[in-house]
Amino acid sequence: MKISSPVYSQITPFMGELNWDFSPCDELLELQVAWIHLLKTQYAKEISEIRQGFTAIGITWKEFDFQQKFISQFKSLSPKRQELSNRIWEIPVCYEAPYGSDLGNLALAKHMRVNELIELHSQPLYRIHFFGFLPGFMYLNGLPEILHMPRKAVPDRSVFPGSVAIGGAQTGIYPMESPGGWHVVGRTPLTLFDPHHDPPVWASIGDRIQFVPISSDEMTELLENPIPPTHR
Structure with a gap:
């Protein structure tokens, strides 16, 4: 290209x-x-x-x-094109209640079943293009067009850390508690930003992300016994 x-x-x-x-x-x-x-x-x-x-x-x-x-x-100036990373981070996400607080309404708006929406959201490999908005917030490319959704007219006053959400043509993960206008479809138990760790963010620009659906029981276990993020 x-x-x-x-x-x-x-x-x-x-x-x-x-x-x-x-x-x-x-x-x-x-x-x-x-x-x-x-x-x-x-x-x-x-x-x-x-x-x-x-x-x-x-x-x-x-x-x-x-x-x-x-x-x-x-x-x-003519910089040489840089090859992107082959790393794929696997992000466990619980789409079940109460973690996917907007999932049902989003599925209704899209005229699809909840399971269909989860499958569409978790299939792609999303590319990290840059970080911004909040420390550790990944701007990802690759959300299927059928899942594009305008941001909320009235933003939520508080979104839980680890919330996985859809806003416009993007999906992302809130690394910390924050007001937010995106539609929350799930939550990951992983910590995305740790100022006491070097580096504070484990992923890098060019890496890819895949969301892996988990049950609420698995979510509870991972919240009680945290694990580091893994990649392949």
Whole structure:
């Protein structure tokens, strides 16, 4: 798949953005990872922050002149595409009550059985594109279009840590308690973010995620006797 080079836009004297006119996919992520590697190696002293999105990379420069230098060199830069990880993390998820608090209503809205929705949600291999919103919150690509659902008109005041939810064209896992407007379909007993662990997040950009349905009895056992995440 041929993906055109990004366009660089200066937003402020100290901020700019690389943008691709392309839908999120593995090939685009490979290019984004390559550009981030280039920025961190060739411009490390000039950059104060790099932020990644599905189709963009935001850059904050320490000085105005550093951005102008990058703009003058931009068209000559050609980072080598980075191969993505082969790791697949298996995430146990209990879709049963009370963990999948919005599962029934979502199934009704989609005119499908609950078991069908669970099967559709747990079959794909989701790719981690970036982290944001909350520490350890994975932005995943790969939710089947039939499960896309607008966010709630009135967000929940509090969503439990580990809640697996659907919002718009994405699914994700809340790493900590937080207000949230996504539809909660289940919960994982795994800890997604631990500030006392190095690194605090066990997964990386480019890894893949697969949700593995478990029973409420298995959920109780894993909550009482936590296990580390596993991958294959």
